[in-house]
Amino acid sequence: MRFQQVCLRSTKLVLSLLHITVACVCVGGSVLAQQSSAVSAAGGRTLVRVGHLLDVTTGAEPAEQTIVVTGDRITAIAASSAVAAGPGDKVIDLSKFTVLPGLIDVHTHLTNANNFDPYFELSMTPAKEAILGVENAKVTLEAGFTTVRNVGANSFTDVALRDEINAGHIPGPHMQVSGPPLGITGGHMDQNLLPEEYHVQGQGVADGIPAVQHMVRENIKYGADLIKIGATGGVLSKGDDPQASQYTLEEMQAIVADAHRLGRKVAAHAHGAQGILWATEAGVDSIEHGSYLDEAGIAAMKAHGTYLVPTAYLVDWMQQYGNLPPIYQQKMKDVSAVEKKNAIRAIKAGVKIALGTDAAVYPHGLNAHEIDVYVNQFGMTPLEGIRTGTVNAADLMGWSDRVGSITPGKWADLIAVEGDPLKDVRILQQVPFVMKSGVVYKDLTERR
Numbered sequence: 472m473r474f475q476q477v478c479l480r481s482t483k484l485v486l487s488l489l490h491i492t493v494a495c496v497c498v499g500g501s502v503l504a505q506q507s508s509a510v511s512a513a514g515g516r517t518l519v520r521v522g523h524l525l526d527v528t529t530g531a532e533p534a535e536q537t538i539v540v541t542g543d544r545i546t547a548i549a550a551s552s553a554v555a556a557g558p559g560d561k562v563i564d565l566s567k568f569t570v571l572p573g574l575i576d577v578h579t580h581l582t583n584a585n586n587f588d589p590y591f592e593l594s595m596t597p598a599k600e601a602i603l604g605v606e607n608a609k610v611t612l613e614a615g616f617t618t619v620r621n622v623g624a625n626s627f628t629d630v631a632l633r634d635e636i637n638a639g640h641i642p643g644p645h646m647q648v649s650g651p652p653l654g655i656t657g658g659h660m661d662q663n664l665l666p667e668e669y670h671v672q673g674q675g676v677a678d679g680i681p682a683v684q685h686m687v688r689e690n691i692k693y694g695a696d697l698i699k700i701g702a703t704g705g706v707l708s709k710g711d712d713p714q715a716s717q718y719t720l721e722e723m724q725a726i727v728a729d730a731h732r733l734g735r736k737v738a739a740h741a742h743g744a745q746g747i748l749w750a751t752e753a754g755v756d757s758i759e760h761g762s763y764l765d766e767a768g769i770a771a772m773k774a775h776g777t778y779l780v781p782t783a784y785l786v787d788w789m790q791q792y793g794n795l796p797p798i799y800q801q802k803m804k805d806v807s808a809v810e811k812k813n814a815i816r817a818i819k820a821g822v823k824i825a826l827g828t829d830a831a832v833y834p835h836g837l838n839a840h841e842i843d844v845y846v847n848q849f850g851m852t853p854l855e856g857i858r859t860g861t862v863n864a865a866d867l868m869g870w871s872d873r874v875g876s877i878t879p880g881k882w883a884d885l886i887a888v889e890g891d892p893l894k895d896v897r898i899l900q901q902v903p904f905v906m907k908s909g910v911v912y913k914d915l916t917e918r919r
């Protein structure tokens with residue numbers, strides 16, 4: 472009942488949002504037109520006139536292009552001079568801006584707050600998570616992130632959030648969600664704050680091969696798009712060690728076999744070298760954090776084509792603003808001392824990188840700061856940095872057919888920035904225009 476009220480209030484919110492931007496919104500058919508040099512005026516389309524269009528696949532930035540949007544899809548791209556507006560077409564003028572595909576964050580926790588006080592954590596309820604998710608989904612979308620992979624939420628609040636976004640009831644990014652992350656008893660995914668007599672357990676706790684198989688199947692039953700596991704200990708959990716492996720190689724092999732057989736990818740939270748290596752050998756699709764990644768892990772990740780999701784900006788944010796409870800402080804210090812150095816080694820060695828932030832460890836909406844770290848601290852070119860949050864992230868998610876580049880047939884997920892992101896990726900932290908699935912969710916371009 473309470474949750475229904477949340478949805479109703481949010482519906483009003485999104486309706487008023489849509490009202491503001493209704494002049495830009497196109498609700499047309501979904502028939503895909505072919506790309507051609509001269510695009511015929513079919514009507515009912517949205518023509519997005521862009522000053523420069525960043526092609527993240529090549530790095531080209533052609534001037535004065537028009538992106539044709541029909542319904543929720545990009546249907547054509549051509550020189551603006553070749554695309555005349557027909558009757559019934561809407562025109563969005565972004566001729567003073569550079570347009571690029573909506574960004575992707577493959578490691579979020581939209582239903583979590585930026586608060587690690589143990590009592591706050593214990594007082595969390597599914598209803599609170601759901602409400603936080605509504606708020607954070609909007610903030611994340613308006614930051615230019617039109618797609619996220621949410622890796623860990625209780626009570627399938629992430630499934631509800633994804634479904635309500637997809638139903639158009641609340642604004643938010645496209646989501647792939649994991650449900651409760653799998654982990655061992657007493658591990659990073661368990662709940663270790665209370666003594667034994669309270670009998671509190673993390674929802675994804677499963678030990679041994681039959682139990683982990685059951686948990687994978689149960690998560691899928693209740694709506695998970697992917698499986699998240701704890702391969703090692705973590706930082707923001709009591710009594711475990713980030714360097715110690717948690718699941719055994721055999722348990723992770725069983726998880727991956729079931730998940731892949733059922734069409735789901737596996738993301739492994741892993742700090743310690745042993746856990747990174749075992750998870751990679753077990754065939755997970757991505758290593759999240761990777762703090763103590765060593766040469767053996769790098770070689771294995773390259774051999775298996777495993778993505779590294781560095782979640783690096785959180786180190787900077789924590790050093791500047793972090794106010795963690797004492798039980799987590801030493802672990803954060805230890806991990807921060809090595810994480811960036813090892814990420815740089817992995818990048819130099821050619822390990823594939825996808826943008827992931829761990830947003831919730833710092834306030835939601837700062838996701839684009841991650842690209843700044845990749846470029847200005849890790850030595851990527853701006854194009855490489857942007858590719859981690861577009862084509863690479865889409866590839867990791869198995870969504871290259873729908874997100875990650877401005878290509879006919881893909882979802883019309885576009886952001887605009889003032890200036891050239893290939894000169895300074897920090898402008899991605901100030902995104903004045905966001906379109907997702909052909910609907911404009913943010914437009915501050917008039918004020919520029």
Ligand SMILES: [Zn+2]
Pocket residue numbers: 578579580622623829
């Ligand atoms: Zn995380």
